[in-house]
Amino acid sequence: MSRERILDITHQEVIRSGFRFSMNDLSKQLGMSTKTVYEFFPSKEDLLKDLLDASLTEIVQKEHQLMSDASLSLPSKLRQALVMMPDDLGMFDLRRLSELQRYYPAVWSQLDLFITNHWDEIRQLVHTGQAAGELRSFDTEVFVQVYIGGLxxxxxxxxxxxxxxxxxxxxxxxxxxxxxxxxxxKEGP
Incomplete structure (x- = not known):
């Protein structure tokens, strides 16, 4: 049994029943003892942190690919970056995120830090677009706060x-x- 398999089954369980599954239920699905699961992950919170890390790493990788794609226009890159999600959205269902915030505040805090601090590429993209005249001038920090607040x-x-x-x-x-x-x-010609 590997950490990856445990994470995969945990991900499936989050999609199926949310974050409030028990480690005992998880161990049964894995066909191993709960003690063995705890040897890989000392707590359910550690397990969920690793699961979130994998999703956030995927988002960062996709963002880097997007930003380096020369075939896309700057506005297209901006739009795609702002709606970027991991391939499997199960953990990022709106109901799941509010559940994470309520029951696992330390894991939520990790996601919250990512949401509030991971804006350097977007800021750079906006500044580049404004300098090139592809975007009108606006306060980037207000834009970021409106987005975060809306989310x-x-x-x-x-x-x-x-x-x-x-x-x-x-x-x-x-x-x-x-x-x-x-x-x-939009006004016509």
Whole structure:
């Protein structure tokens, strides 16, 4: 049994039942004792941190590939970077994220740090676009805070049950469309 297999089964369990699964249930799915699972991961929180690390690493790798893709325009890179998610969105379902925040605050804190601090590439992209005239001049820090605030508000709405059931990916797409294009109809020629 490997750490990767445990992480894979844990990921499947998060998708199936959320973050409130028991280590005993997980060990049964793995066909091993709970003690053996704890030999790989001293706590459920350590297991969830590693699971989150893998997703965040994937996002960073995808972002680097996106930024180095010379075939994409700057506005296209900006749009894609703002809606970037890991390939498997199970952990990033809006209901799952609010559950993570409520029951595993240390793991949530790790994600929160990523969300609030991982903006260097976007800032650089915006500054490059503004200098080249591809983007109008605007306060990048206000833009970042509006995005973060919108993301957190989507998660709050999800946890209160007042959300329409949309995925995080779909909600981010809608929010980014509004941020980049506004809400007024485009005027014709």
């Amino acid at each position: 957190y508000r989507l998660m709050e709405q999800s946890s209160s049950g007042s959300w329409n059931g949309s995925t995080l990916s779909a909600a981010l797409q809608e929010m980014v469309d509004m941020l980049l294009e506004g809400v007024l109809p």
